[in-house]
Amino acid sequence: MPRPRIEWMLGLALLSLPLAPAAAPAEEAQGEPIAVDSCLECHDDKADFHGRGVHAGVSCASCHSGAAEHLADFEPLPGKPDAASCMACHQTGSRHMNWGFSDHARAAVQCRDCHGIHAPKAFPESAGGILLKDPASTLCVSCHQDLLPRLNMISHHPVKEGALSCTSCHDPHGSDATKLASPSETCTSCHQVVRGPHTFEHPPAVEDCTACHNPHGSPNRKLLQVAQPMLCLRCHSIADNRHGQTGAAGSRITGAALRGCTNCHGAVHGSSFDEHLRF
Numbered sequence: 001m002p003r004p005r006i007e008w009m010l011g012l013a014l015l016s017l018p019l020a021p022a023a024a025p026a027e028e029a030q031g032e033p034i035a036v037d038s039c040l041e042c043h044d045d046k047a048d049f050h051g052r053g054v055h056a057g058v059s060c061a062s063c064h065s066g067a068a069e070h071l072a073d074f075e076p077l078p079g080k081p082d083a084a085s086c087m088a089c090h091q092t093g094s095r096h097m098n099w100g101f102s103d104h105a106r107a108a109v110q111c112r113d114c115h116g117i118h119a120p121k122a123f124p125e126s127a128g129g130i131l132l133k134d135p136a137s138t139l140c141v142s143c144h145q146d147l148l149p150r151l152n153m154i155s156h157h158p159v160k161e162g163a164l165s166c167t168s169c170h171d172p173h174g175s176d177a178t179k180l181a182s183p184s185e186t187c188t189s190c191h192q193v194v195r196g197p198h199t200f201e202h203p204p205a206v207e208d209c210t211a212c213h214n215p216h217g218s219p220n221r222k223l224l225q226v227a228q229p230m231l232c233l234r235c236h237s238i239a240d241n242r243h244g245q246t247g248a249a250g251s252r253i254t255g256a257a258l259r260g261c262t263n264c265h266g267a268v269h270g271s272s273f274d275e276h277l278r279f
Helices: 003-015 036-040 067-073 083-087 135-141 145-151 184-188 203-207 255-259
Strands: none
Touching: 036 067, 135 145, 184 203
16 A cells, blocks of 8 residues: 555544543632632622622632632732733733733733723822823833933923823733834824825935934923924934025025024925925
8 A cells, every 4th residue: 555545534533533631721620619718708809809800700729829828828928820820811902912022021911900900000109209190101110210200391291181092002911013014104194294105205205203302301402302403413414505695586594594404404304396305
């Protein structure tokens, strides 16, 4: 009999074998599932929670490891649910699918650090003495305290006022590494007036808006990283043949004109008419 025929018959025989039963959940492997009421006999402060909310009626042992041992002799204490425990249920949909690639996951941040388990997490009323109207942003800056002063600078996105939230631009469950678009795509989703494509592009504006702007706040106008003209001079030198002593009508170019590059190059984000981005 040819060898391929033997392999085909062997494969057919293996497929006919009964499949092994799936592994039982941890709480069922030890007997009957743990009833919620058994836990609430001691943890009565969580009783109201199990009647409402997204986790209403969920068995405590589904999230807390070692619940059966704790119920038997109160030792050891049950473990708090980690991100892996939460993702066992919350892994569907686009909201959490990139958690494994996220900056928070790499920093070992747990879901419970931001989300309440038994009840909605209480947000602090202020952060660093600065009152933010958006409670989610207040929670974010409780860890990202280096960004808090920028939210209070003279030029800032209206996070402090509550018109924007940190989550308006940042996905706490994902990462920039999972985005196929350029970083500027996030900015131009709101700032559509400067959105390209343009006939004459300004490369930094196409690649990353943060090359010139600090999105969290700046002491300079329009969220600029550095005030003009030093911002532009980081990449451009002043060419004598274009920035000479006299203007087009023979008048002398004043220092005031050279202190603000956008006084002449108004189309700094891109132009459809002029290669020097003047209009």
